[in-house]
């Protein structure tokens with residue numbers, strides 16, 4: 001399933017031409033609630049190329065999770081069009097086009113670390129050396145020593161790394177990540193940010209990443225999608241013009257601050 | 273299995289389904305009622321042709337079940353309560369019909385109508401038995417066991433020594449089968465009701481004690497620290513922090529204990545009484561094949577059990593703040 | 596970050612700490628023994644005085660001395676218990692001795708528990724699969740939890756006997772009948788308690804219903820099953836003993852209880868209680884061991 005985009009060259013933005021891997025037109029999601037309805041997402045338009053690293057940023061309740069769940073076919077849109085790799089979200093799910101990392105690690109407490117990573121491979125009946133593949137993924141996130149441990153024996157950051165390994169295990173071209181580092185301390189978070197970027201560069205996957213941290217969004221992304229609440233909609237899209245591979249020096253780059261300010265202004269505008 | 277993701281899919285109640293549902297229920301219940309009226313009481317009249325009746329009764333039951341299924345659709349109050357009531361009704365009618373169709377002798381399985389009759393005819397004796405078993409034995413024993421269990425729990429929580437010395441025995445004691453305990457106590461104390469009260473108290477004591485200790489010890493360390501920063505007196509901390517956290521645990525234990533109490537009372541009566549009590553009645557009447565009285569006693573015991581449980585639940589809702 | 600292996604180094608060997616922990620238990624046991632001894636004397640004093648007054652032949656002078664030697668004590672003395680234990684436990688393999696009968700009851704209880712688990716599981720599946728079924732039957736199942744099911748046991752015993760079910764089986768069936776409710780209720784709760792996030796995860800994998808059940812719902816429900824089993828195991832034991840009492844039985848703890856209760860052999864009743872307690876504790880311990888084996892991930 002490894003696709004051609006795993007080019008050794010450094011991705012620029014937009015990284016590639018050709019058909020978009022995600023294409024969203026006038027997407028809308030309305031939830032019925034007792035005595036009315038909540039417009040979680042309205043008039044969303046977005047096109048994402050293969051190999052991009054996209055961050056969705058915005059205040060709580062602006063529909064970031066909803067947008068991600070719509071793309072993952074975990075919710076059905078009430079209006080609009082949504083195509084993943086040229087297919088409907090349902091077809092894309094059936095073809096196992098994406099891995100999903102939740103805000104909580106959501107590891108199965110009755111499975112060891114290794115067996116948690118094996119889960120998707122077993123469910124999908126992936127041919128070949130599954131055990132070897134799962135071990136390789138654990139190594140990728142630096143947890144190969146813990147394969148026999150149960151999740152509760154790991155710290156929160158380690159658990160989240162296992163859940164990333166689990167999402168990567170079946171080598172999906174797309175990775176959806178919903179505030180995966182939201183509950184972690186700053187130091188662990190910055191460390192995992194670097195690891196995530198390394199993974200992204202090495203595998204050439206497309207990542208769609210939800211966060212509500214402006215520095216995190218700027219540091220990671222090729223483009224940042226700024227969203228605002230009530231009703232949830234896309235306020236603007238900021239292209240991040242920073243060189244790859246990124247490192248701690250990136251945070252000192254003047255452009256880093258320019259982009260951060262740009263995003264902050266957009267967020268404020270939506271708040272007014 | 274995937275349905276769980278979108279619960280909205282299951283909500284839709286078809287409005288047009290009310291008529292067939294009502295019809296199915298009418299046919300099921302009415303038909304079974306008719307069958308029960310037509311068929312003779314077992315032992316009277318000519319034995320009916322069982323096979324044909326069986327087919328008929330099962331068919332009517334199936335129709336009734338379809339009706340129940342229809343009545344269970346939707347989220348209304350009626351849809352949540354009616355199915356259980358209708359199922360009870362259908363079950364009783366089916367039992368009556370089948371017992372009549374097969375002319376099962378009353379000495380083997382009495383028909384529901386016979387049980388009702390026995391309930392009425394033997395009402396004075398049965399009510400006396402219920403009073404003995406429920407009030408004198410189960411309720412008194414439950415109260416005594418609860419008071420004792422709570423007192424022991426307080427001691428255990430207060431003195432670490434007792435926690436390590438006494439608590440392990442409590443867990444041990446609660447796995448002794450009541451049936452093995454009862455004869456010993458009945459022999460030691462005598463045949464009158466107090467011996468059964470003691471059996472009940474002993475069986476109730478240990479679960480209540482274990483539950484209360486667990487509850488008292490589960491107070492949040494943060495809350496305890498908070499009270500400490502207030503320089504609160506130990507009694508205040510106890511009343512304001514430990515007791516509220518312990519109450520849900522205590523009531524959990526009390527609910528278990530309430531059904532345990534009735535079971536112990538009945539089982540203890542199997543090992544000797546002065547001629548009163550539901551357990552005694554059941555044993556005596558089983559020996560005489562007076563199964564209609566046995567069933568009547570079971571019905572009363574069940575009602576006592578449900579009443580007991582409801583009593584504890586009512587106390588719980590009064591004392592526990594609902595989330 | 597956490598490294599595997601013990602983080603704290605023990606200051607003294609664990610077996611020593613364990614032994615020291617037994618101290619309070621031992622002291623409480625000694626106090627209980629002293630209390631028991633005085634209770635025994637107090638309870639037996641009256642009958643002892645009466646026996647002495649009636650001029651029966653006893654090799655003791657005072658009521659106090661006789662209190663621990665009564666033929667049929669209200670509360671037996673430790674020496675009498677020891678004698679009774681020896682008398683009832685030997686020969687070990689004899690069908691008249693207690694070890695054999697405990698084995699019979701244990702067998703019935705375990706068989707009953709297996710039947711109860713199978714029935715309870717089936718019922719739980721039905722409850723989870725169909726909301727109509729749940730609404731129609733769940734209130735009755737819950738109500739039956741509060742009903743003293745042992746009350747039905749004697750009648751059930753007679754009924755099963757009438758239909759020719761005999762020997763080992765009726766007792767196991769009655770034990771199962773008493774034990775399956777907690778399992779059904781516990782499992783139906785367990786099968787429903789999968790984490791919504793995990794359900795979403797299985798959906799993103801496009802997992803089949805069977806896979807979601809086998810990999811998610813079933814393992815999640817196992818702790819619930821064991822909680823229910825711990826309740827059921829004592830219930831089943833009571834059930835099989837009551838069943839033995841209520842039917843014409845030739846072996847089992849219940850038969851020994853009924854026999855000695857009729858014969859007013861107090862010492863025997865106490866010894867049987869001891870065996871019953873031992874059986875109860877053993878069965879619960881077995882369930883606990885099974886739980887640790889089946890759910891190694893739980894953090895105890």
Ligand SMILES: Nc1ncnc2c1ncn2[C@@H]1O[C@H](COP(=O)(O)OP(=O)(O)O)[C@@H](O)[C@H]1O
Nearest residue numbers: 031033038040059060061062063064065066067
């Ligand atoms: N299942 C649901 N039912 C009703 N309202 C929902 C549901 N899921 C989300 N919402 C509402 O939709 C809005 C957007 O939610 P969400 O996408 O979770 O926001 P975010 O992830 O950006 O914090 C919120 O107002 C939320 O209350």
Ligand SMILES: [Mg+2]
Nearest residue numbers: 064065066178
């Ligand atoms: Mg969210």
